[in-house]
Amino acid sequence: MDSYVQGIIMLAGINLMAVLGLSLLTGFTGLFSFGHAGFMAIGAYTAACCTVKLHMPFIPALLVAAIVTAGASWVIGKLTLNLKGDYFCIATLGFGEAIKLILDNVQYFGGARGWPGIPAYTNIWNVLIIDLIGVIILANLIGSRHGRNMIAVREEELASQIVGIDVFKYKLKSLMISAAYAGIAGGLLAHYMTFLQPKMFAMAKSTELTIIVIFGGLGSISGSVLGSFVLTSLPEMLRSFDKWRLVCYGLAVIIIMISRPEGLMGGYELTPSSIKKMIFNFKHRKQKALPVSEGGK
Amino acid sequence: MLQFLQQLINGLSIGSVYALMAVGYSLVYSIMNFSNFAHGGVIMLGAYFGFFYLTIYKMPFIAAFAAAALTTALLAVVIERTAYKPLRDRKAPFLYFIISAMGASIFLENIVIATIGPTFRTYPQVVEKAPVAIGSLSIGRLDIMMFIISAICLGLLVYVIDHTKIGKAITATSYSTKGSALMGVNTDFIIITVFAIGGLLAGVAGVLFGMKYTVYPQIGFITLKSFIAAVFGGLGSLPGAVIGSVLLGVIETFTSGYLSSQYRDLIAFVLLITVLVVRPMGLMGKVTEDKA
Amino acid sequence: MKKTLALVLAMTMLLSIGLTGCAKKEDAAAADTIKIGWMGSLSGDQAVWGECEFNTVKMLVEEQNAKGGVLGKKIEVIGYDTKGDPQEAVNVAKRLTGQDKVVTIIGPNASGSAIPIAPVLEAAKTPDIATVATNPKVTVLDGKVKPFNFRVCFIDPYQGAAAAGYAFDVLGAKSAAILYDTGDDYSQGLTQFFEETFVAKGGKIVGKEGFKTGDVDFRPQLSKIKESAPDVIFMPYFFKEVALSSTQARELGITATLLGGDGWPSEQLISMAKDAVEGSYFVNHLDFSDPGVADYKARYKAKFSKEPEINGFLAHDAFLMFVDGITKAGEANGEKIAAALENVDVTGITGHIKIGKDTHNPEGKDAAILKIVGGNYVFQQKYAVK
Numbered sequence: 001m002d003s004y005v006q007g008i009i010m011l012a013g014i015n016l017m018a019v020l021g022l023s024l025l026t027g028f029t030g031l032f033s034f035g036h037a038g039f040m041a042i043g044a045y046t047a048a049c050c051t052v053k054l055h056m057p058f059i060p061a062l063l064v065a066a067i068v069t070a071g072a073s074w075v076i077g078k079l080t081l082n083l084k085g086d087y088f089c090i091a092t093l094g095f096g097e098a099i100k101l102i103l104d105n106v107q108y109f110g111g112a113r114g115w116p117g118i119p120a121y122t123n124i125w126n127v128l129i130i131d132l133i134g135v136i137i138l139a140n141l142i143g144s145r146h147g148r149n150m151i152a153v154r155e156e157e158l159a160s161q162i163v164g165i166d167v168f169k170y171k172l173k174s175l176m177i178s179a180a181y182a183g184i185a186g187g188l189l190a191h192y193m194t195f196l197q198p199k200m201f202a203m204a205k206s207t208e209l210t211i212i213v214i215f216g217g218l219g220s221i222s223g224s225v226l227g228s229f230v231l232t233s234l235p236e237m238l239r240s241f242d243k244w245r246l247v248c249y250g251l252a253v254i255i256i257m258i259s260r261p262e263g264l265m266g267g268y269e270l271t272p273s274s275i276k277k278m279i280f281n282f283k284h285r286k287q288k289a290l291p292v293s294e295g296g297k
Numbered sequence: 298m299l300q301f302l303q304q305l306i307n308g309l310s311i312g313s314v315y316a317l318m319a320v321g322y323s324l325v326y327s328i329m330n331f332s333n334f335a336h337g338g339v340i341m342l343g344a345y346f347g348f349f350y351l352t353i354y355k356m357p358f359i360a361a362f363a364a365a366a367l368t369t370a371l372l373a374v375v376i377e378r379t380a381y382k383p384l385r386d387r388k389a390p391f392l393y394f395i396i397s398a399m400g401a402s403i404f405l406e407n408i409v410i411a412t413i414g415p416t417f418r419t420y421p422q423v424v425e426k427a428p429v430a431i432g433s434l435s436i437g438r439l440d441i442m443m444f445i446i447s448a449i450c451l452g453l454l455v456y457v458i459d460h461t462k463i464g465k466a467i468t469a470t471s472y473s474t475k476g477s478a479l480m481g482v483n484t485d486f487i488i489i490t491v492f493a494i495g496g497l498l499a500g501v502a503g504v505l506f507g508m509k510y511t512v513y514p515q516i517g518f519i520t521l522k523s524f525i526a527a528v529f530g531g532l533g534s535l536p537g538a539v540i541g542s543v544l545l546g547v548i549e550t551f552t553s554g555y556l557s558s559q560y561r562d563l564i565a566f567v568l569l570i571t572v573l574v575v576r577p578m579g580l581m582g583k584v585t586e587d588k589a
Numbered sequence: 590m591k592k593t594l595a596l597v598l599a600m601t602m603l604l605s606i607g608l609t610g611c612a613k614k615e616d617a618a619a620a621d622t623i624k625i626g627w628m629g630s631l632s633g634d635q636a637v638w639g640e641c642e643f644n645t646v647k648m649l650v651e652e653q654n655a656k657g658g659v660l661g662k663k664i665e666v667i668g669y670d671t672k673g674d675p676q677e678a679v680n681v682a683k684r685l686t687g688q689d690k691v692v693t694i695i696g697p698n699a700s701g702s703a704i705p706i707a708p709v710l711e712a713a714k715t716p717d718i719a720t721v722a723t724n725p726k727v728t729v730l731d732g733k734v735k736p737f738n739f740r741v742c743f744i745d746p747y748q749g750a751a752a753a754g755y756a757f758d759v760l761g762a763k764s765a766a767i768l769y770d771t772g773d774d775y776s777q778g779l780t781q782f783f784e785e786t787f788v789a790k791g792g793k794i795v796g797k798e799g800f801k802t803g804d805v806d807f808r809p810q811l812s813k814i815k816e817s818a819p820d821v822i823f824m825p826y827f828f829k830e831v832a833l834s835s836t837q838a839r840e841l842g843i844t845a846t847l848l849g850g851d852g853w854p855s856e857q858l859i860s861m862a863k864d865a866v867e868g869s870y871f872v873n874h875l876d877f878s879d880p881g882v883a884d885y886k887a888r889y890k891a892k893f894s895k896e897p898e899i900n901g902f903l904a905h906d907a908f909l910m911f912v913d914g915i916t917k918a919g920e921a922n923g924e925k926i927a928a929a930l931e932n933v934d935v936t937g938i939t940g941h942i943k944i945g946k947d948t949h950n951p952e953g954k955d956a957a958i959l960k961i962v963g964g965n966y967v968f969q970q971k972y973a974v975k
Contacts, residue, residue, distance in 0.1 A: 308809070416637055511829070
């Protein structure tokens with residue numbers, strides 16, 4: 001497999017980590033964030049600091065990055081999660097921009113001119129393995145009590161509060177986990193590109209991540225996986241239409257929202273049992289046309 | 298002292314641009330309770346419409362201005378019908394509206410890039426460029442014109458809302474859509490009207506922006522500042538939007554002029570967070586309680 | 590649950606690998622064409638420059654093929670858009686080297702794109718000649734020269750210093766103020782070196798203000814600068830912001846001379862801010878009215894019906910470098926071409942290009958100082974920092 005295809009897969013995998021985090025925040029907890037790239041940036045620069053300045057090995061560096069990013073998100077979360085929806089969105093927007101601004105000006109990290117010479121630790125295997133671990137953790141989280149609480153918050157915040165769910169606590173948890181994922185993604189990106197520039201984490205990146213989550217479907221992990229791989233490789237395949245790519249994305253987002261907000265996967269997960277069911281339903285569709293007996297028991 | 302006054306003038310000038318943009322945005326929020334992120338794209342197109350009417354059709358200035366505002370109003374209504382109405386009909390959660398709005402804004406920005414091209418355009422000179430000099434203070438003629446036009450637009454808006462039947466209907470709908478419908482208000486029509494007014498304001502803002510600076514597809518990005526200003530002043534409150542914008546413009550300018558121009562935006566952000574922590578609904582915002 | 594999700598992940602990955610791998614797999618270089626690659630911004634703010642570069646390379650490839658090609662074979666150029674994004678640049682570089690199998694890449698124009706592709710070039714042993722990437726780290730990192738990166742333009746330290754030196758020595762400016770773009774690497778680089786040189790010569794920096802990329806109103810910063818009454822104001826950024834900031838400066842009543850770098854020259858600067866930039870100076874790679882240049886301009890205009898931008902001239906010389914390199918190497922082999930490029934010595938339309946072995950940069954290339962008079966760029970002199 002040549003390095004070009006490998007590169008695309010690695011990028012898709014890196015995006016996937018961040019998308020998984022965002023999916024938890026937006027898809028499962030219902031919070032829209034404009035500044036997720038800011039968390040990626042924090043993770044990226046932290047990881048680079050660890051490997052370049054502190055000479056730490058790769059995996060511990062990533063873990064430190066995740067912890068630092070989660071910590072930053074704790075601060076932001078404490079300040080802003082109390083705000084109503086739109087206010088929170090604007091606050092995340094401001095946050096994303098603020099991070100980029102700080103990084104542009106702090107020369108220790110290279111400033112706007114960037115930070116070259118980061119060791120190239122990322123390779124296709126550790127990206128995919130980290131992705132796998134990420135998916136497993138997330139799937140278990142969603143299936144657990146915590147995950148169900150987050151979904152409850154998304155569906156109907158007031159009712160959740162009445163039932164006794166500590167809405168603020170769960171929003172914060174969700175934010176911290178999603179930030180940690182983004183932080184790891186950032187660290188992976190730094191060691192793939194071997195170069196960091198704040199420009200890489202501008203609002204365009206946040207928007208790109210959100211679009212992937214939407215395409216894959218809000219509330220679906222396999223949707224996010226599919227979305228990441230498809231939407232990272234699609235631009236490469238359709239290079240000649242590139243001018244129109246974002247136009248189509250914008251239009252597609254609107255259309256998805258109006259007609260099928262569940263996105264590609266429709267809130268369902270792609271598992272062998274559901275595939276078996278689909279095949280079963282397909283085979284037996286004729287029988288479904290039989291009249292249903294009237295009256296219930 | 299002179300420097301202080303000059304910076305104040307600069308700040309008011311920047312703030313007035315934000316104000317025009319923020320008002321349209323806040324107006325829609327007050328009725329629909331959601332942030333129309335596509336507003337930035339609409340403003341940008343307003344600037345382009347004005348530019349084309351002036352250059353290609355060579356219309357006289359007033360006509361071009363009015364035509365641009367009307368075309369933009371039409372655009373805003375079209376966006377509402379296609380991107381938001383279907384969601385309203387399905388009673389979709391608020392999250393979907395924001396996403397749809399984001400999609401619309403990406404679409405608008407990129408369709409301009411793909412068709413008209415990314416290079417920026419300059420408005421033909423309509424107003425004498427030389428600024429008015431008071432002593433060694435300088436006030437742009439365009440700024441004075443903008444101030445007058447903004448004041449007229451906002452004055453008209455306040456008049457319509459407070460003293461006309463349709464204005465009252467808009468206010469009623471902003472408090473309760475269902476309630477107004479029960480009272481016989483055609484809420485669908487009201488919503489269209491609100492978006493149209495928002496579009497008019499966006500068109501005016503766009504043309505003035507284009508005249509003052511230049512026309513390019515990423516104007517929507519600047520409007521993010523005005524969104525922040527609207528939030529700062531309190532979403533849903535029109536006076537709040539104006540005051541928030543002017544304040545933001547002045548604070549930004551003074552930060553740049555006296556503290557640090559590099560970290561200007563950071564300070565604006567910190568200010569925003571501080572205000573929101575202390576007053577979660579902004580300076581003058583509507584307190585919207587979740588109705589159980 | 591774990592097993593099923595692992596299965597899901599694996600299936601999805603295979604699916605996408607299949608999709609991407611199958612798409613656009615070019616045949617290995619046909620025996621009788623030599624493939625070169627081009628990368629640069631065809632979209633975004635710098636699209637107008639990238640377009641010009643690509644057009645120039647295409648035009649020169651045609652002309653060279655009409656003369657018999659190089660090493661007896663025809664040249665084919667394959668170009669991709671980096672969108673001004675470092676990530677895209679890496680993708681494009683991998684595609685050019687891995688799938689299209691080019692022997693040399695010309696471009697990119699942005700340092701932010703040129704720096705991260707170094708590992709890709711090394712892995713593929715393919716040399717790259719950057720056109721207008723002026724960050725020193727493109728070719729030299731931590732004191733070591735990168736074996737496969739070259740460039741055909743001068744670097745930021747040189748440019749910033751040239752501007753400062755000219756201002757102090759020739760224009761006689763004793764005080765200077767700088768307005769720069771904090772979010773742009775080019776702007777930050779020039780600012781740093783301008784400041785260093787100006788102060789070293791004995792000048793005083795009386796103001797240093799920043800703005801964010803995308804800003805349109807510079808009056809707060811300019812008002813502050815006006816207070817400190819500098820002799821010159823250095824504006825090291827690109828034409829759109831230059832047009833806006835210079836107009837606003839004049840409106841505020843600032844009469845100081847404006848100074849800039851190679852991000853200035855563009856038709857749009859003149860159309861937008863003709864009066865404001867009247868009498869300003871900027872550092873450029875060449876003299877636009879040099880007779881050697883006029884020929885290229887005429888050919889470009891005839892073919893594409895518009896004036897070439899600054900990038901075109903440098904792309905032209907980058908191509909000349911390539912031709913010289915591959916001819917000396919005698920073979921369409923990346924490694925050999927890279928070795929040959931280290932000894933390149935050609936005269937192009939931007940001057941005499943002699944590549945230094947330790948830096949892979951053109952050595953001793955003088956900067957040209959241009960002045961804007963009546964909407965035209967008038968050559969003043971060649972200037973080298975002492």
